[in-house]
Amino acid sequence: MGRQPCCEKVGLKRGPWTIEEDNKLMNFILNNGIQCWRLVPKLAGLMRCGKSCRLRWINYLRPDLKRGALTEAEEDMIIELHSRLGNRWSKIATHFPGRTDNEIKNYWNTRIKKKMKLKGLDPVTHEPILSKSHDLEKEMHHHQNLGFQESLEDHDQMQHNREGSSMSIQSREESSCNKNLDVGLGSSLVLQNKESLGNFTMDSYHNFMDTQFFWDCFTGLGDSFP
DNA sequence: AATGATATCAACCGCGGCACC
DNA sequence: GGGTGCCGCGGTTGATATCAT
Numbered sequence: 001m002g003r004q005p006c007c008e009k010v011g012l013k014r015g016p017w018t019i020e021e022d023n024k025l026m027n028f029i030l031n032n033g034i035q036c037w038r039l040v041p042k043l044a045g046l047m048r049c050g051k052s053c054r055l056r057w058i059n060y061l062r063p064d065l066k067r068g069a070l071t072e073a074e075e076d077m078i079i080e081l082h083s084r085l086g087n088r089w090s091k092i093a094t095h096f097p098g099r100t101d102n103e104i105k106n107y108w109n110t111r112i113k114k115k116m117k118l119k120g121l122d123p124v125t126h127e128p129i130l131s132k133s134h135d136l137e138k139e140m141h142h143h144q145n146l147g148f149q150e151s152l153e154d155h156d157q158m159q160h161n162r163e164g165s166s167m168s169i170q171s172r173e174e175s176s177c178n179k180n181l182d183v184g185l186g187s188s189l190v191l192q193n194k195e196s197l198g199n200f201t202m203d204s205y206h207n208f209m210d211t212q213f214f215w216d217c218f219t220g221l222g223d224s225f226p
Numbered sequence: 227a228a229t230g231a232t233a234t235c236a237a238c239c240g241c242g243g244c245a246c247c
Numbered sequence: 248g249g250g251t252g253c254c255g256c257g258g259t260t261g262a263t264a265t266c267a268t
Contacts, residue, residue: 015262016262036255037253037254037259050253050254051254051255087257087258088257089256090255090256101256102257105258109258
């Protein structure tokens with residue numbers, strides 16, 4: 001016997017979220033935190049599955065989300081990280097506080113990919129596009145290297161964690177992005193993982209409400225609030 | 227102004243790893 | 248230890264917006 005099923009798929013709502021649903025989900029999470037996504041829709045009174053609620057919160061409702069287009073610096077960083085990590089969007093997103101893996105993935109697929117092709121670069125290998133016969137050879141070479149790069153990356157990360165080094169890409173990016181977070185959220189509120197989301201309380205929410213960044217989150221939604 | 231093409235991005239789907247029973 | 252479900256991830260789809268003709 002395993003766990004109970006995540007949700008009854010029958011009768012669940014799908015498609016775009018309404019403002020009312022957003023309000024319900026946001027209010028519930030801000031008041032109760034997140035213990036178990038399976039229970040969130042039930043307790044919040046939503047006809048959605050937990051997976052859908054999780055996605056909506058992570059990609060759209062989280063108060064620490066950075067709005068607006070990615071900067072050129074961020075774009076360069078994405079390209080650099082992608083050359084090292086490949087399509088591991090969640091790993092790449094950890095270098096960009098306030099950005100979601102979905103956002104970065106979309107940005108890559110719709111814009112960066114095109115730009116690279118225009119520059120004559122292969123978006124997969126990040127190397128100049130050559131003839132087809134060379135492509136196959138290069139692709140094999142690339143895949144052989146992936147495992148090696150991965151272990152290097154993990155090693156880098158472990159080294160970084162041990163030494164608290166400030167020299168890596170991650171540190172450089174975090175130092176600039178955390179300024180945004182500090183302004184918006186204060187030092188007590190860091191929403192990077194499930195555990196910290198669970199600690200997201202009304203107190204931190206009220207502090208956050210005093211900031212311009214908070215109200216930017218509701219651009220376009222304001223008319224619908226009472 | 228109407229229509230088709232293209233770009234954008236929110237949301238869904240399916241899978242793998244891990245935790246739970 | 249094995250079966251089952253949850254969570255998170257990456258790939259993909261489809262609705263909407265924008266641009267070109």
